[in-house]
Structures are given as structure tokens and as C-alpha cells.
Amino acid sequence: MLHIVPDIDNSETLTERQKTVLDAALRLLVEEGDDLTMTAVARRASCSKETLYKWFGDRDGLLTATVQWQASKVRVAQVDGKGLGLASLTASLERFACDWLKVISSDTSIALNRVAVGHAGSGKDNLGAVVLENGRFALAKRLKPVLEAGRQAGLLEFADAETAFRTFFGLVGRDVQIRLLLGDRLELTEAAIGGDAIRATQQFLALFGAKTGPQGL
Amino acid sequence: MLHIVPDIDNSETLTERQKTVLDAALRLLVEEGDDLTMTAVARRASCSKETLYKWFGDRDGLLTATVQWQASKVRVAQVDGKGLGLASLTASLERFACDWLKVISSDTSIALNRVAVGHAGSGKDNLGAVVLENGRFALAKRLKPVLEAGRQAGLLEFADAETAFRTFFGLVGRDVQIRLLLGDRLELTEAAIGGDAIRATQQFLALFGAKTGPQGL
DNA sequence: GGCAAGCCGTACCGTACGTTACGGTTCGGC
DNA sequence: GCCGAACCGTAACGTACGGTACGGCTTGCC
Incomplete structure (x- = not known):
């Protein structure tokens, strides 16, 4: 089963700059296919690859952070079941x-x-x-x-x-x-x-x- | 919409040898992830890469042929609606x-x-x-x-x-x-x-x- | 001002893989 | 037996890309 997400909570520990980088990665992911490259993300986000690696470890880390970042944005409003009609x-x-x-x-x-x-x-x-x-x-x-x-x-x-x-x-x-x-x-x-x-x-x-x-x- | 499959009909134009090659590719696709390489297919099927390229054109051609080959195998029996109870x-x-x-x-x-x-x-x-x-x-x-x-x-x-x-x-x-x-x-x-x-x-x-x-x- | 840290841009390295080329072998036709 | 076609195995080539290194720039701190 394993619906465990062992990684960091995120969205709190991210700086604004990091969020804009992840947004750039997200946009790139949507526009181009899933084959986004580190170079493309760096260019789109106007940051260096060295920074990407320092912040996210490797390509998988960047991908995971991007997915989690998007996930953290879509928290939908909770519906309270108190009206019950x-x-x-x-x-x-x-x-x-x-x-x-x-x-x-x-x-x-x-x-x-x-x-x-x-x-x-x-x-x-x-x-x-x-x-x-x-x-x-x-x-x-x-x-x-x-x-x-x-x-x-x-x-x-x-x-x-x-x-x-x-x-x-x-x-x-x-x-x-x-x-x-x-x-x-x-x-x-x-x-x-x-x-x-x-x-x-x-x-x-x-x-x-x-x-x-x-x-x- | 485009549910058109413009490619060749297949499964008739394939030789036995080609079918076994596609079966090998299929098995490889199931066992390893989707990242099957031409080298791996050639080794598994005991054929040369040159042959793969001659038969299927390029990697995409091989992939497409593999998918179509599997598709041609799963024709399920038609159910006749004549019993109608x-x-x-x-x-x-x-x-x-x-x-x-x-x-x-x-x-x-x-x-x-x-x-x-x-x-x-x-x-x-x-x-x-x-x-x-x-x-x-x-x-x-x-x-x-x-x-x-x-x-x-x-x-x-x-x-x-x-x-x-x-x-x-x-x-x-x-x-x-x-x-x-x-x-x-x-x-x-x-x-x-x-x-x-x-x-x-x-x-x-x-x-x-x-x-x-x-x-x- | 001096300095250290963080970061950008770019060049670089190593590797994996798609693709091509080639020598050697088998096999059917003559 | 001979020839050509098909094919196997492997080597080689080119490129794309993940990952690293480095020079230069800005910024905040002493």
C-alpha cells in the first residue's frame, strides 16, 4: 500500500526565490513534456544549475519538490458536514x-x-x-x-x-x-x-x- | 479526438522471428521500467541492433510495434447479444x-x-x-x-x-x-x-x- | 574598504544510449 | 562448391544530459 510520504513538509521551509524556481519548473513541465532538463529549468528560472543542485540535491529531488509544491497549492476548502439536509x-x-x-x-x-x-x-x-x-x-x-x-x-x-x-x-x-x-x-x-x-x-x-x-x- | 491509428495493420506482416523479438521487448518492458534500451532488447532477443533498426526503423517504431503486437494478442471473444434475458x-x-x-x-x-x-x-x-x-x-x-x-x-x-x-x-x-x-x-x-x-x-x-x-x- | 557568503552564467566532465558500421557466420539457390 | 542475402555480435560515433567546477557579481556585515 504505502501511501506514506516520508519527505519534508515543505511550503514553509521554502524561500520565495525557491518557490519561483519551482513555479518555473512546473510551467516547464506543463509546456514541454515530462522530459524537463536541469539546464532548461535553470535557464527558465534564471538561476544556475549549481544552485538547483544545492537546493534540491539532484533531478529527482527537484521533481519531488515541484510535485509537492504544486500539491501544497491545491488544498481545497474543507466542507463541514453540519448542514445535513x-x-x-x-x-x-x-x-x-x-x-x-x-x-x-x-x-x-x-x-x-x-x-x-x-x-x-x-x-x-x-x-x-x-x-x-x-x-x-x-x-x-x-x-x-x-x-x-x-x-x-x-x-x-x-x-x-x-x-x-x-x-x-x-x-x-x-x-x-x-x-x-x-x-x-x-x-x-x-x-x-x-x-x-x-x-x-x-x-x-x-x-x-x-x-x-x-x-x- | 484522433483515435486514428494510421500505422500498419501488423500481426500478419510479422514473421515468427519478429514476433519473438517483440515478445522479448514486451517482457523487458514489464520487468524493467519503461526505460528499455535498444541494446537490452537486442541482447534479450539474441538479435543484432542492426536488425532491430532494419525491421522497426527506430526506437519509437520498436515501441509502437511492441504495443500493437500486444494489442493484437488480446482480442477478446465477441459476445453475441442474442440470448437477451x-x-x-x-x-x-x-x-x-x-x-x-x-x-x-x-x-x-x-x-x-x-x-x-x-x-x-x-x-x-x-x-x-x-x-x-x-x-x-x-x-x-x-x-x-x-x-x-x-x-x-x-x-x-x-x-x-x-x-x-x-x-x-x-x-x-x-x-x-x-x-x-x-x-x-x-x-x-x-x-x-x-x-x-x-x-x-x-x-x-x-x-x-x-x-x-x-x-x- | 575589506571580506565572506550566496548566486549567476558558463564551461567542462563522464556516461548512457540511440544510431551506424563492419567483420564473421549461416543458409538457401544455382 | 559458390554467391549473395540475412543476420549476429561487437565496436565505434555523436549527442544529450546529469552533475561538478570556477570565475565574476552582488550583498550584507565587520
């Missing part, structure tokens, strides 16, 4: 679906996932673990409390929150991520994403919605 | 789900998808298109007639076969493929796959099954 639950689910679709269809996510997938194929799987931890598992960690609250309020019925989450994940993402990663053009407009979020939420509620209605009152 | 429809869906889960969790598929994803990130997207065409789109092409037959028989209700298929795809695959590609260990036993196939099929039928029962009789 069917309307607010639906809205929350749609919101999660929408956010997730926007993330996985963004150029940044695609580039980062590509490099992480390639990295996972070549020995050390650090990047894959980082991306997974800040993507799929972070989503689960934020969504599960909402699901549990929905069950508590009698709006949802499921035995295992993990299983319910994975179904929701599948209903939202479907074939989008793998198609994008494999280079399929797939125009996802704001409207299409919104529609997909609503559809996925409705399907999820059809599968896991309580048939008896709220039993709390 | 709820039981046989369910069985067909479960069969598809089972086969698909086995494919995407196989070492070969993971390795091939990894190299294709990496390739899609670096300019020419040929490999990605090939993998997509022989994976997700081939599955759709085989499954849609079954869905249409199910609708014809009054067992399913949906407006668009493509949309219905994508939902099924999401229910079956969920987060499995991306987790595996990112290096997550994820033991998928035969039993777990079978259970997931049944669950996905039941969920799909719950969403798209006709509420009125078969109207054909």
Missing part, C-alpha cells in the same frame, strides 16, 4: 465532483500525473505516492466525513465509507483521467463539467440514498 | 467487467500504459492513441451492442449508449487503474475481481435497468 448534501457532492473534474482535466494535473506515472515505472515510486496522497487519497479524506454525516442524518445508506467513496470516484471520473493521460483530446467545458457533476451525484444518490427518507425526525 | 445480460456485463479488471491490473497492461502515458507527454501521441484504441475504445465497441440489445429487449433504459457505457466503465474501474499506474500496490485477487464485477454490474442495472420489466412479452 438533502439539498446541502447534494450540493456538497456536486461541489466535490466539480472540483475533482476540474483538477484532473487541468494541464498541470495531467503533466504531473504523467511524470509521476513514468517515475513509478522506473524504480522509486516516490512521485506516484505523493501524487496519489495529494489527489485520490486527499479527496477521500475530505469526502468521507461528508458521507458519514449523510449516513448519520439518514440520507445515505452504505456499509463501508471507503467502498461508497470509490463508487463516487468512479462515477465522477469515469474514463476522463486515463483518456487525458493517454493524450486524447477531450474538451471539458465548464458546462460539461457541471453537468457531469450533477449526473454523477444523482447516480450516487440513486445507489446510496436512503430509501426511507431521513429517520432523524 | 436478464440473466444472460447480467452474465455478459459481469464477464466484461471481470475481463476488463483483469486486463488493467495485469503487469503487461500497467507497463504498456505507463510507456504510452509517458510517450503522450513527449510530443507524438501515437502510443497513447494505440493503447486507447485497443483498450477503452475496443471495450466500448464490444459492449455497446450488448447494451443496445438489452435496451431492445426492454431490460435497459438509457438515452445514449455512449453515456451508459462510460458510467459502466467508471463503476468497474473506479480508482484501480490510476492507482496501479501511480505505483500503488493493490492486490487484486481473482475473488476480489469477481466480487467487484458483480457489484459494478448490480449498480449499473440499478441505474439503467428498466423499471417496468421486459416489455417484449
